[in-house]
Amino acid sequence: MPDQRQATAAKRPAWSRGRxxxxxxxxxxxxxxxxxxxxxxVLLVALILGACVMFFxxxxxxxxxxxxxxxxxxxxxxxxxxPSFAAYAELFRKTPFARIIANSLGLAVATTVLQIITSSxxxxxxxxxxxxxxxxVFALYLATMMIPMQVLLVPLFVxxxxxxxxxxxxxxxxxxxxxxxxxxxxxxxxxxxxxELDEAARIDGAGHLTIFSRIILPxxxxxxxxxxxxxxxxxxxxxxxxxxxxRSNELKTLPLALAGLQGQYTTRWDVMMAxxxxxxxxxxAIYLFAQKYVIQGVANTGIK
Amino acid sequence: xxxxxxxxxMSPVAGSLDRxxxxxxxxxxxxxxxxxRVKYALIIILFLAPSAIPLVYFTxxxxxxxxxxxxxxxxxxxxMTWVGVGNYIxxxxxxxxxxxxxxxxxxxxGYFPLVYVGGLGLAIALNSAVPxxxxxxxxxFLPVVTSWIVVALVWRWLLNPSGGVANYLLSLVGVQGPGWxxxxxxxxxxxxxxxxxxxxxxxxxxxxAGLQSIPQDLYEAARVDGAGWxxxxxxxxxxxxxPSTFFVTVIxxxxxxxxxxxxxxxxxxxxxxxxxxxxxxxxxxTFRYSQAGTAxxxxxxxxxxxxxxxxxxxxxxxxxxxxx
Numbered sequence: 001m002p003d004q005r006q007a008t009a010a011k012r013p014a015w016s017r018g019r020x021x022x023x024x025x026x027x028x029x030x031x032x033x034x035x036x037x038x039x040x041x042v043l044l045v046a047l048i049l050g051a052c053v054m055f056f057x058x059x060x061x062x063x064x065x066x067x068x069x070x071x072x073x074x075x076x077x078x079x080x081x082x083p084s085f086a087a088y089a090e091l092f093r094k095t096p097f098a099r100i101i102a103n104s105l106g107l108a109v110a111t112t113v114l115q116i117i118t119s120s121x122x123x124x125x126x127x128x129x130x131x132x133x134x135x136x137v138f139a140l141y142l143a144t145m146m147i148p149m150q151v152l153l154v155p156l157f158v159x160x161x162x163x164x165x166x167x168x169x170x171x172x173x174x175x176x177x178x179x180x181x182x183x184x185x186x187x188x189x190x191x192x193x194x195x196e197l198d199e200a201a202r203i204d205g206a207g208h209l210t211i212f213s214r215i216i217l218p219x220x221x222x223x224x225x226x227x228x229x230x231x232x233x234x235x236x237x238x239x240x241x242x243x244x245x246x247r248s249n250e251l252k253t254l255p256l257a258l259a260g261l262q263g264q265y266t267t268r269w270d271v272m273m274a275x276x277x278x279x280x281x282x283x284x285a286i287y288l289f290a291q292k293y294v295i296q297g298v299a300n301t302g303i304k
Numbered sequence: 305x306x307x308x309x310x311x312x313x314m315s316p317v318a319g320s321l322d323r324x325x326x327x328x329x330x331x332x333x334x335x336x337x338x339x340x341r342v343k344y345a346l347i348i349i350l351f352l353a354p355s356a357i358p359l360v361y362f363t364x365x366x367x368x369x370x371x372x373x374x375x376x377x378x379x380x381x382x383x384m385t386w387v388g389v390g391n392y393i394x395x396x397x398x399x400x401x402x403x404x405x406x407x408x409x410x411x412x413x414g415y416f417p418l419v420y421v422g423g424l425g426l427a428i429a430l431n432s433a434v435p436x437x438x439x440x441x442x443x444x445f446l447p448v449v450t451s452w453i454v455v456a457l458v459w460r461w462l463l464n465p466s467g468g469v470a471n472y473l474l475s476l477v478g479v480q481g482p483g484w485x486x487x488x489x490x491x492x493x494x495x496x497x498x499x500x501x502x503x504x505x506x507x508x509x510x511x512x513a514g515l516q517s518i519p520q521d522l523y524e525a526a527r528v529d530g531a532g533w534x535x536x537x538x539x540x541x542x543x544x545x546x547p548s549t550f551f552v553t554v555i556x557x558x559x560x561x562x563x564x565x566x567x568x569x570x571x572x573x574x575x576x577x578x579x580x581x582x583x584x585x586x587x588x589x590t591f592r593y594s595q596a597g598t599a600x601x602x603x604x605x606x607x608x609x610x611x612x613x614x615x616x617x618x619x620x621x622x623x624x625x626x627x628x
Contacts, residue, residue, distance in 0.1 A: 044434050050426070051443040057501070058446070060469055061458045118355040125351045129344070137352075144363045148562050148610065150583045151603040154373055154596045155366035158380065175362040178355035208347050237451035239565045240583075244591065255453040259569050262457070269461050276454045287449045291442055294449065298506060299513035 058280070065273035087270035091278070095257065095264075096250055101278070104236055104254040107169060111176050112231040116224055119182030124212045126183065127190035128198060138187075145180045149240060157244055167247040175241065176234075182227045185297070189223035190216055226297040229290045236283055254279040374601035379594040391601035400577055401602065404585045405609075410492060411499075411581065412560035418500040420552060423507030428541070430508070431515045441512075445505035452502070452565030459498035460485060460570055488578035491571045495579060499566055507552050514548025515541070546625045554617050561610050582606050 059078070065087050067080030091097050125131075126138050156175060157166075165171035197219075198211050206214070217224075239255045246252050252260070258275050265271045287294060374391055376384035395401045426444055430437050447455065463470050463484035471481030485494040518540065526536050564583035567573060573580035573588075582602065589599035 040432075040434065043429055043432070044436075047426075047429055047434060047440050048436075051440050054444055054447065054501070054504070057458045057462055060462060064461065118358070121351040122355040125348050129348055129351075131345070131348055137356075141355075141359065144359050146611075147363055147367050148558075148603075148607060150562055150564070150586055151370050151607045152363065152366040153370075153586060153603060154380075154590055154600045155369035156362065157590070158369075158596075159362070159366060174358065177362075178358040180355075180359065183355060208344075212351075233449055237453075239451070239453055239568075240587070244587075255451050255565075258451075258453045258457060262460075262569070269464075269467075272457055273461065276457050279454055280450055283449050283451075284446075287446070291445075295441070295445060295509050298448075298509045 061273040061276050064269050065277050067270060087268075087274040088278070091271055091274050095261070097257065097275070097278070099250055100252055100254055100257045103169075103251060104279075105282070107172055107242075107253060108232045108235040110169075110173055111235040112228055114173070114177045115179045115182050115231045116227060118178045119227065120186050120217060120220070120224070121212075122178075122183045123186035123190055124208075124216060126187045128211070128216070129208065141180045141183055145184075153240075153244065156241075160245060166245055167251060168245075169251065171245040172242050172253075176238075179227075179231065182231065185227055186220055186223055189220040193219055222293065222296075225290060226293040229286060229294050230297050232286060233283060233294075370600040371604055373597055374604050376597045377595075378597045380590075380596045381594075384597070387597065391598045392605065395598060395602055395605065400580060401582075401585055403577055404580045404582045407492060407579060408561050408563065408581050411496060411563060412557060414493065414496040415499055415503075415560060416553075416556050418496070419503050419507045419556065420549075422500070422504050423511055423552070424545075426504065426508040427511035427515055428537075431512055441505075441508070444508055447502045448505045450502065453569045455498055455502050456566045456569035459494065459501075463494050463497075485571045485579075486575060488575050491575060491579035495563075495566055495570055498570065499563070502566075503556075507556075510552055510555075511545065511548050514545045518544040543626045547627060550617070550621050550625045554614060557613055557617070558610055561606060561613075 063078050063080060066083040066085065067077070122141070126134065126141075152175075160166050160171045160174075163171075165174065193216065197215055201211050201215055237255060238253075239259070242253050242256055243259075246256060254275075258272070258279060261272050261275050373384070375386060375388055377387050377391075378384040430441050430444075434440070462468055465471060465481070465483045465486055468481075468484070470484070474481040482490045484490050522540050522544070523536055526540055531539065562583055563581050564587070567579060567581050567584050568587070571579045573584045583606070586599050586603050586606070589595045589602065
């Protein structure tokens with residue numbers, strides 16, 4: 001896998017230079033439909049209909065969340081007669097939902113900050129500080145991306161138990177302090193920076209610490225933005241590991257709390273949808289601001 | 305990749321030589337060189353440690369530790385007893401585990417054509433000059449950033465046998481909808497449907513990036529030669545897109561075997577194990593039945609299977625992937 005990623009990235013320099021599929025590039029359109037306005041209109045209508053279908057589940061959960069007390073067999077209505085926020089109120093009254101949002105947010109921010117720090121430092125070495133055996137060490141970093149979380153479940157849990165970190169934030173956080181994906185992403189970005197920059201700084205007497213923090217880091221901003229969005233998203237949405245580590249209700253993260261709502265409110269779909277909407281919103285906000293970086297990240301490496 | 309030459313000339317050793325040239329004695333130069341070499345090594349260690357230590361301690365070590373555990377009977381508390389490959393043999397004969405592997409395969413068989421054909425169609429359509437195309441790309445991509453648990457909850461509601469909007473819409477056209485995730489025959493298809501919805505945008509973006517790397521002059525040349533829309537798609541787009549297709553295939557298979565969140569939240573593997581998958585089985589064995597040894601053996605079986613499938617794909621790619 002890592003080889004494949006590297007190969008694709010190397011094969012398409014356009015990506016590593018940070019061009020996104022979203023970036024306007026009139027010359028790169030598949031040509032067939034250009035001269036047929038009728039087909040173009042048909043295509044547009046089809047795409048818009050498809051987008052409506054894609055968006056419908058979101059709309060539907062929003063609609064359900066504001067129609068209080070949706071029963072089992074009522075005729076579904078997209079626009080409820082008496083919209084109310086009762087379900088949201090109930091959610092926050094009956095479960096520690098504010099605390100749960102804070103948990104998710106804290107863990108996501110901590111994970112993101114730590115991953116950016118650890119990844120950028122390692123990426124700098126892999127890009128700018130040659131040493132014997134460096135390519136082997138880098139290959140080993142990439143190889144860890146292949147190891148699935150599932151294989152680690154039992155021993156990782158035992159390790160956390162021995163460290164006394166079961167049912168603690170630290171237990172959730174520690175395994176994701178480093179990200180091989182982040183190292184790979186930032187190294188690619190740093191490799192694309194001209195080496196004359198460091199050369200010039202070195203002549204002015206700058207050491208590696210200065211070059212790293214003052215020159216290289218600011219210049220890989222877009223890739224750090226991509227990593228930020230990915231780290232945040234992965235942490236915000238992660239389920240399996242927090243499910244194993246976190247036990248107490250007040251420590252739980254959003255996905256855990258949402259899965260828990262199912263048991264608590266088997267048929268109260270309005271409450272469950274309210275919970276879903278609340279947990280989508282922050283991710284949605286980030287996505288709207290950073291759509292470019294998210295899509296670029298996927299296009300670059302294809303890692304979710 | 306162009307690391308070698310240019311950065312060698314910037315190494316501190318070369319730098320210190322320049323600085324000391326002519327002005328100092330040879331001994332001082334050597335001392336300075338050694339000091340800066342030590343400093344160089346220290347910086348490397350300092351910079352690598354924050355990522356290397358967690359990766360070794362929380363990924364590499366547990367992985368081999370899981371292999372060790374997989375040869376034992378262990379309930380997570382008492383001492384381990386060596387059983388050799390006993391766990392692996394038990395698992396091969398366990399009907400629920402067989403079911404889990406079968407379901408994982410069925411999942412991939414159902415899921416992959418949906419996301420690939422859908423993603424390819426979208427990528428081609430959204431690569432042409434349609435109005436609002438960035439906005440449309442954004443909408444199609446939106447489910448990718450949503451958590452699996454939300455997707456599972458929302459789809460449980462959409463596909464709810466009573467009061468769910470899917471069956472309501474079906475009833476409008478006179479079709480009696482199935483029980484979806486409550487019905488053993490429809491549980492897996494329900495999961496596949498929700499997963500395809502979530503991942504469609506992901507596949508679309510990878511294929512879009514692939515499409516945009518196809519040189520335009522190929523199309524121009526083909527048009528000059530009188531190739532029609534279909535001919536260009538078949539003889540230029542498809543062959544040039546094979547690297548991206550390969551990538552999507554590999555990633556989909558890896559992820560397909562590791563499906564867990566959506567199954568756990570949508571059906572819990574039910575009804576009656578009808579939609580159980582491998583990772584869910586690992587989770588159950590560990591935390592419900594405290595059979596850590598068997599669970600580790602199963603996770604290693606899964607890992608080896610995924611590795612095998614990936615290696616086979618890597619070898620097979622020579623036959624069909626076209627690296628220009």
